[in-house]
Amino acid sequence: MLSLSRLTLTDYRNYQQLVWRPDQAGTDGRVSVLTGANGSGKTNLLEALSMLVPGRGLRGARLADVQRLGAAGWAVAARLAQDGEAFEIGTGLTTEAGVAGGATVGASSGGRRVFRLDGEPARNRAAVAERLCAVWLTPQMDRLFIEGPSGRRRFLDRLVLALEPEHAREVAAHDEAMQGRNRLLQNPRTDPAWLAAQESSMARHAVAVCAARRSLVGRLNGAPQDAPETGFPAATLELACEITTQLMAHPALVVEDWLRDQLGRRRASDAAAGGASLGGHRADLLLSDRATARPASLGSTGQQKALLIGILLAHAALIAEVRGEAPLLLLDEPLVHLDTTRREALFAALLRLPAPALLTGTDPEPFAPLRGQAGFWRAGEGKLRPDSAFGSEYPGPPAAERV
Template sequence: MLAYQCTLRSGAHQATLTDSSARIFKRTLATYLKRLTLTDFRSYPTLRFTPAARVCVFAGPNGAGKTNLLEAASLLVPGRGLRGAKVSELARRGREETSRWAVAAQLSGPGGLFEIGTGAVEGAPERRVFMLDGAKPRSQSEIAERLAAVWLTPQMDRLFTDSASGRRKFLDRLVIALEPHHAREIAAFEAAAAQRNRLLAENPDPLWLDGLEDSCARHAVAATAARAALLAGLNATLASGAAAPFPLVRLGLNCAIAEKLRAAPAVEVEDALRAAYKSARAQDTAQRGASLGPQKADLLITDAATARPAALSSTGQQKSMLIGIVLGHAALIAATCGAAPLLLLDEPLVHLDAAHRAALFAALTTLNLAAWVTGTDIEPFAGLQAACYRVHEGVIAPL
């Protein structure tokens, strides 16, 4: 069933991306979502949806289930999805409340058709499992190697004025999309640091602390190196014009470990961190937390043209910068992996002026990637060539 094609033009505000971005995506193969099936997920008791085009727009009032649809797609890759929700929060609530839910999809990628499924585990409310082509993968990295997804949500509009913790989470999501093992490094550091904090309060054997501090140092350096590598690649991609005409930003990492890695090999930095943890035991006992580590880092975002911190820009400028970062990240994934990611944009037109709205439409139309986009009304999407749908009470109907 074909959906109505939104092909009206936006007059004088038409815009296109640079040749650099077009070349990147032209050299890659997109991964298309051919079918999405939901069972007891959020507001959907059951759903079987077959997109009619690589770019889909979902319109409907607040609470209709548009974001739930994008969240389901985001859960096809490792991680906690675009809302960062717990596994137990994803099951449908209502008269027939359940703790189990499932999301499954058929996709078409560079290697042909494949299927990914994920869902809650019976008796383990906070655990979810993956299936790849009907079999359990050896690790979630196998899933990440087949599919990447990047997204933009209204909550991310606060990135520039949010806490350092919020910016770290944003940065780590960008890293994980290209390096799935990064999630394990962060988790391993946090587990070792938490255990060290508990032991410091108990006056333990110093040898125990030596072992934990060795683990903290190794995982801290690995996580920081991955963050720095991602930022270097993303800055180079953005500087090439991959996200123009959206504002060019410069991304940096305010991190003591990153500073050390710029001046010395990783092995030397690990040794220095072990010594620093040992000398800081009294201080860390008093403050009940490690004074060093990747948990102290902050993502720096500045306007490349003016060197002004993005936090000082207007709301509209910040939204344009954020979209540029997301498109640049998608271009980096495409150039690195040879396959474009699935792009999920929840309410992307909020705060955008007509020129940047047209630029976004040009990107979605020109670039070889699959994108799902939401909005409360369909009219603002005039000018975007897409399959358009109305979402209402768990039903998706073509317009």
Template sequence: MPALRLTALRLTAFRSWAALDVPLLGQIVVIAGPNGAGKTNLLEAISLLTPGRGLRGAKPGDPARRDAQGRAPAWGVVASVLGPRGAVEIATGTTPEAPDRRVFRIDGTPVRTQAEVSAHIAAVWLTPQMDALFQETASGRRAFLDRLTWALEPHHAREIGAHDNAMAQRNRLLAEGRRDDRWLAALEDAMARHGVAATASRRSLVARLNALLQAGVLGDFPRARLGLSCPIAAALDEAPALAVEDRLRETLAAGRTVDAAAGGARAGAHKADLTLAQADTGLPADQCSTGERKALLVATVVGHAGLIAAARGFAPLLLLDEAAVHLDERRREALFAALSALPAQVFLTGTDLDIFGTLAPRAQGFVASPGDLAPAPGFAVA
């Protein structure tokens, strides 16, 4: 499998980094330092080299480093990339003329579509904010599942958008008491068609990821098992998609009065929820310890990277922010062993350099402090 590597990274006016120019030589890159040193900002910069809004969901002007007067100049991220199509330079950022519009360039040439960028680079990530995913609302878990899905099936985003747009219009009509049956039927038809298509994609992603994790691709690291709690998915287990669409249209039409009183549709793709459990014990994530939940999320994200590698022919960059936090020593070492065996380039952050000690003989290490990134002592790759 062709390797994907960042070999250099240059930042300009990006969040806490006024300027940075650093060579990246390791298949595993460790960045350690205190809170507020800019470690997550580095990972976010890398994530923004890919299409989308990055690991923080940033708007185009958000990453700009503000000056003493509170002004936000243009920001830029430039990376030397050795990928499936050879060596290229990928740049993204804003310009003084258009501070609210992010642009991409490949080898200095503006790209016409973000698909051109995707041909050269991909990335997946895990952040500390995701630790609470299985203790919060279903909407957050559903959004997480959808991000996993459209990384492999780009059309999934269109299906979700079309379903949600039709649902919003239907909700508005019902709330206003406008019982235009033909208009409502058309909107319910759109909800059914797009909702079943989106659910089929979610269902496929869950099945593929479970098969990969069951195969033991992460070695001794704990295995996760995903599930999809969704009436539409359950119906697809028993009947063809067209029949499920028909049933959903009928349910929506019959439920207009109740939905109007409730303020929203009681049936549709928006009712899905992602479940996660330990594969070996069946213990659900919401009943697991903090460290066990962390292990489940790490397994899911790393496994997802494996699916992308199989689908696209090259492994994505793995951006793991504080991934070792809450893991005991056994799980931590199992994770490091699994990451070392992957074809992906991995970026790991943490506050304590010592926990990465067993990676030192085969990794590049940095110590971050505000505005500075220095080589870490004892790491072999320099």
């Protein structure tokens, strides 16, 4: 069981200073419902929590863009517990010299991204990912099935990252090698040995990336997504990727050699096209309803949303099984496009999972079935207050934490 007992935000978007204790809304704090008008800061709070794991959060924002207007940096810190053992994770952007240490990431503002575990600099980002993972749902993902493959690829890579913390490094290394090759291809006098070196690196990382994606797809397809139990349709996932097809028939080292040869053969055509025609960046994720084999792209908006939620719930259960620890669930506007039956199925599923879940919505009424089981909060003016109509009054933080 993972629990969240305290979240502190400093100069994060519209929050100048916030100390939030989810369990002080009349429940155990495992499920929290945040409501409020558009622009009140609901998604900002979910995004802040998503920044506690490596990456750019659920919005994919630049690190310098999330700090409050006029602030010199930002910070997010949380106190959590796994099976009763408490730990703290913090991250932020600072311009103070000598403060970063440990795992840092550059930012365009000149500051540095800092990660800390239990008050000490994290040795690297993988150490943070090993301690905590998060799964999220955003309204932008409602268009996942009808837009281009890049969004589906990023979605899949986030799922992989939750189980394999080194995956982000492999993706970044692949993209860096690919961009280096693209630059060299634009110069007709480039030494072929330099191109060969970039292609060798690109092939190695592309195979690692595609193998990790293939592994996760296999795990999710093999997971017992029991629709009667979850209330959501089971999905079949498929990778449309030449490298993955090769991996199904040959060992990884053989596929690396094949890809290296293909990149060499395609230099002229790739130079003319301005980019690589083969690599990890060309993969697409195809989804369909397991029971009917109907592609997700042909389903209604409600059916697509149900498939997506079913995948996320199956993924959360897989994380808990494989890692021995549950993920943090961040669901932004999850009830949009869901009928009453599916809404109640989602509530039941969240209450079964051994993980904290945060849900947002404009009004609390659609979440009424959770009354007495979830904490209800109203966001606005850079604050988070309990909704007294749906739960007990929040007494406020201890005197030492009041700001």
